[in-house]
Amino acid sequence: MKKDASETRGFVPQKDIVYNKLLPYADNLDAESNEILSKIKGNLGRAVELRELWPGVLFWTRKLSTYLRLYGRKFSKEDHVLFVRLLYELVTIPKLEISMMQGFARLLVNLLKKKDLLSRDDLELPWRPLYELYDRILYSKTEHLGLNWFPRYVYDPTHTSTKSYFPESATQEMLDEWRPLLCPFDVTMQRAISYFELFLPTTLPPELQHKGFKLWFDELISLWVSVQNLPVWEVHLVNLFARLANDNIGYIDWDPYIPKIFTRILRSLNLPVGTSQMLVSRYLTNAYDINHIVIWVAALLGGPSKQAQAQLSGLFNSITSFFHPSNHGRWLMKLMKLLQRLPMSVVKRLHRERYRQPTWLTPIPESHRFTEQDITDFVESMKQPVLLAMFSKTGSLDAAQALQNLALMRPELVIPPVLEKTYPAMETLTEPHQLTATLSCMIGVARSLVAGGERFPEGPTHMLPLLMRALPGVDPNDFSKCMITFQFIATFATLVPLVDCSSAVHDRNDLTQVEREMCSASAEFEDFVLQFMDRVLWRF
Template identity: 80%
Template sequence: MKKTQPDTLDFVPQKDIVYNKLLPYADRLDAESNDILSKIKGNLGRAVQLREIWPGVLFWTRKLSTYMRLYGRKFSKEDHVLFIKLLYELVTIPKLEISMMQGLARLLINLLKKRELLSREDLELPWRPLYELYDRILFSKTEHLGLNWFPNSVESVLKTLVKSCRPYFSEAATQEMLDEWRPLLCPFDVTMQRAISYFELFLPTTLPPELHHRGFKLWFDELVSLWVSVQNLPSWEVHLVNLFARLANDNIGYIDWDPYIPKIFTRILRSLNLPVGTSQMIVPRYVTNAYDISHVVLWVSALLGGPSKQAQGQLSGLFNSITSFFHPSNHGRWLMKLMKLLQRLPASVVRRLHRERYKKPTWLTPIPDSHKLTEEDITDFVESMMQPVLLAMFSKTGSLDAAQALQNLALMRPELVIPPVLEKTYPALETLTEPHQLTATLSCMIGVARSLVSGGQRFPEGPTHMLPLLMRALPGVDPNDFSKCEFRFCLFSPSFSSAEFEDFVLQFMDRYVQH
């Protein structure tokens, strides 16, 4: 009888690389990985006991990193927790060389990356050593004097490390952080920026519902009232918005945002820095302190749904007010931000739908049924975005952002998205005088091609359009025009039935031989 993996390994692996089972020597991998892992554990522990950071600890942590690349997280949960705790202690050693700290931090980030493998019951990490490390490096009093030198990458590594450790901070961590940084909250002092940036980075927002009174409820009302009271868009407001976006995404259905939704969308509209009036006036101070679009779309997608439906009404009003700015004749430095909003918002909603309907449940807080997106919510969202997306197809910045937006919208509602794109594509394939219109429409057609070919209950007539589109695109295969060829070959890539494919290939080869 063939032995199961836990019998051969003597433990249940956290997350193995499944493709290793397809290798011709797969039956020898368990013994090989066991041997390597035992050497890593023994020698790494010995090096730490001897306090031999270099070369001992450095060498064997690199061996562990190589092991994870080859075999994945092929160790037990107990070993996983011990590796994390050991590396956490090594990273937070005072006055450790920066290059070593970065290497150890990257390995620790890799160990913490899969949050679903370890719950808060399995692992708890202290926040203060990380804070002291971050404060010592990012707010060094000696670097500007030339007494210390830190590489440019150290900030991003440290921030990623804090984000990876944040779900495992203790229950009392929130109150301790507030006691530490509340004295810095003075809107008329530079310490305000520092305090809010600490709050944004360190405050945990993934506590279970029964611990909310020890989590965000300690600071939510205070920071929201602070955000509502400021009107001149100070630099620290951006960090506050990032914190609120993360909080909303991690606790969908557990916070009542309805009193603040009109204010939220008003601030988002103001942050887009659109020209107003006949003189096209732009307030210059809003340019540098504008909200980060990636956090804006996270916040908006987390607000959608729920019993009140207020966020969808405000979102429809927002797009109605800015639709004219997507017209191809409009252009300005604000256009890039609008295109990012258009491209990233449907992707964020698709990620939320995947989280609600298809993702395996983990120890993280699930979304209550009362606040999950309904079919009506999705339809309203897609309808509100269609007009600006169709205008953005012919934007001066290119059609790539619109194509990506249409791709995600077509995954949700193909019957609302694909027909308008087809209406623009068929005439564009026939015209001879507007080549750029054809390039833009074909780019968007490629984006929705998967939803078009797959058909399904919502758009069953989709596959019938594929062959006519390919036949119309065939005459445009011109070796002298690289961009036209590129878009047509991308359109040819979706699969269809073997008979249709054979017929198409024969006609394509005749056309190609002619050229």
């Protein structure tokens, strides 16, 4: 079928939107998209040749952006490469209007979003034009005089998508350009480290690592270890190390630095210590970014040494008491963000190791992949802080998201303690906050609960008792409890069809014990629906 479709279109598409095939006029989409694409290519090329940025280039780049939303990347690899090169040239035009440059940059990022579609062999982009553009914006000599004005985040996304396609010689050229600025006692240090974070490529294949991070890793990690006073540029250095660790899992020996890494992370959280709850006065802008911390930690886990997991367990043991519901402070938001995003990063790494199709990006070696024991140890280290954070004063949403990701990995360790808190909360009427918090967390683990599986086969048997006990929560006098109850019931009704299957117990003899219990209990679904509708109609 793919061969016939490619013959009809005249090319093999990079990645089209598969749901378009379900449209009633799907047979006409190929001809329609080919006609639109040919118009975009012809008119965009003509506008660029005539140097008509406005309205020609701007109009047809917007048409290309619309084409991506409607049809996906439904063009050949050759067209994809040409589009990227053209947009890169447009973005780096000197003295281009900022609004126009932002539009070109957004389209360029969209074209480069799927890294697996274009490898380094297909595309190579020069780094210096983009650096000169950033230098004009970040260190403008006229902006503070009011002669220019740049939006705050005008430069953020472009470098993230393009740095993977810089040439092999780019790393050495960047070091020659910015290494003279490395002076810890001068303001140029901040400039050099920020450029290293923005531009240094970290996705070179293992056979080219001598032209990549091995040229600068020892120097910069030694600089990071020697600095103790948390300067502003240290944050950019940590972001660079996090990206490097994530792109090269298993190819860098982090073991000598792991104790120092977790010590610095703990210090960056700026937690109160002692009986007087003393805080070290630090600028919040100098603290490590939680998004990069969780990426770094997730990349360090696994491997033969298990040192990172031991340090992570020690870190959570030392800060578990801070998650108690009675604690509150400006540091709590950072702790909750760490708790919520670390399991998410580990789940993403597991997906990358076990399920994602191999691409040109550096694969994770077998010796450093997660074992079943590694996953169990990770979930055990995070379980107690998450269960405490369920009733935090900042809300239960972060804890619910953390429980959702932990339950995807080990439902038998996570769901039972949540159920132990949920059943008593549904029986009491004097603690509505406990009920809303536990229901929010049950919504997070609902998919893992009803899926059952070999790890937690008894999970589906809890669904009907939970639904029946949730019915008193339909109370218009308590709006928050009523809304979370509706969400709870809607979640389970979406995941499981409410159908009476009790006759299957007599008709089939290949059911497991759990399946027989579920089929017998399904006779009560009708009673649940009637009670629910009666409450809704009567209460409202």
